[in-house]
Amino acid sequence: MFSYTGGVVLFAAVLHASWNAMLHGNRDRFLSMTWMSISIGVVSTLVVMSLPLPPAAAWPYIVASGLVHIVYNVSLVRSYKRGDLAQAYPIARGSSPLLVTLGAALFAHEAIGPLHAAGVVLISGGIMALALQGGQVSRAGALAAFTTGVTIAIYTVIDGIGVRKSEGDALAYTAWMFLFYWIMPLLFAAQRGVKALWTPILDAPMSVGSSVIGGLVSIAAYGIVIWAMQAGAMGAVSALRETSVVFAALIGRMFLRESVSVKRWLACVVVAAGAVCLGM
Template identity: 50%
Template sequence: MPVYIISLILFAALLHASWNALLRGGADRLWSMTIMCVAVALVSVIIALFLPPPAKASWIYALLSAALHVGYNLFLVRSYQVGDLGQTYPIARGSSPILIAIAAAVFAGERVEISTLLGIILVSGAIISLAFKGRKLSAPGLPYALGTGCFIAAYSVTDGIGVRLAGDPMAYTAWMSALWGIMMPPVYVALRDAKSLLTPRPGFVTAFAGGLVSLLAYGIVIYAMTHAPMGAVSALRETSVLFAALIGYFFLGERLSVRKLLACMVIAVGTVIIG
């Protein structure tokens, strides 16, 4: 994998950890997530107007991915409502690389080298270990976190196939993200009401900015999937857990334990093997 692709993916991981920290810190996470999606939709539509439409063969994948992203949003919000960032985030992100590597091999015909598979296993195992307390996996939101991981795997493989059929990664990303952003507000209204969505409240600017950050982060990942295997890209992206731990330590006053430090070292080794 080229060094510049690795660098881009690690930057996307930092961005991803940042917007998840913003979401977890919000008072109303479903509202914050919906505002993020509104930001994604607005910017994506503007970008799409200046790009040619993606090839027709990719349209079904863009639509399916948008729907899967909405499911991911709902599961992620629910996992943060019942669990801590330091537990649910590692489980959700750590469970997806292996699932993606398997699905990419089955549906996209990707061949995974033994060294790459070893790196993916190390990264995923180390990330999941961050969710343990002592010797027990103590996570109230475990089903939702695992469900989030399944949605991550599903939309990642869908986009990995779709972007390769699209002919233009930027066009595919813009149209898929626009569909995703447009779908989320009606879901919010169905679960709550339109009034609470439209009522101004503190945190709007933060949530809107979080949507822009999330769009940039995923756009980078989709671009990387056109130049590297899906499983490897996913595993490197999941190093966002490293950045989340550092953000928690330096900015949120969270404890950085020996277990976390060891897990971070294993993640770094796995990243080197993948690269």
């Protein structure tokens, strides 16, 4: 699946790593996620106004995916309150391709060859090896990360099936699904009040700005993934997307001056080998 589609998905992985790096310095994850969701909602609203409605067969998947994405966002925000999640979170990114491959086989009767299966395993294993370095992950942190991985797998399989029922209109499917992100500011306002949402525009404009940009980058990143799943195997596409964890490590080394141990480099090599398997 590599060629053009695989290269585009790898680009999506870079985008995914990039918006995570932009949001790295924002301490209030709930606020950041909310402003990111607002920017996604605005773009989606503008897009759906100029596109025809998706086919009726795609709507159950659009609604289900949109709601699962909100559950994922809330779960991720809550998980970030645990001090060890920054180390355990790659478990979510590493476990989701395996879960997506299983879900695609069960619900979409999708099968991949031995070489691509090996690629999925190598990428998942390499990412989890990255997660387990630098100290022991607590049981609570690992459970939170794995739960996040389950939600990632659920919405990925839903979108993989749903976009194939959209009759080739991946853009309309993606835009209507992302409209559900308007739920996030409603949840934020219900918990903290409307003032807590708007005050940071003046008090912390850089933080709000990075979140808005992160939302724009993230909608492009996952939009590419949905487009790729129209024809590519869900597990393989998911595995290539999760190489973003490796790109995040490289970005941290090159731009944030974070140290990368030999073991981390070896884990990155394993992930790269998995990507090569998916490209053959």
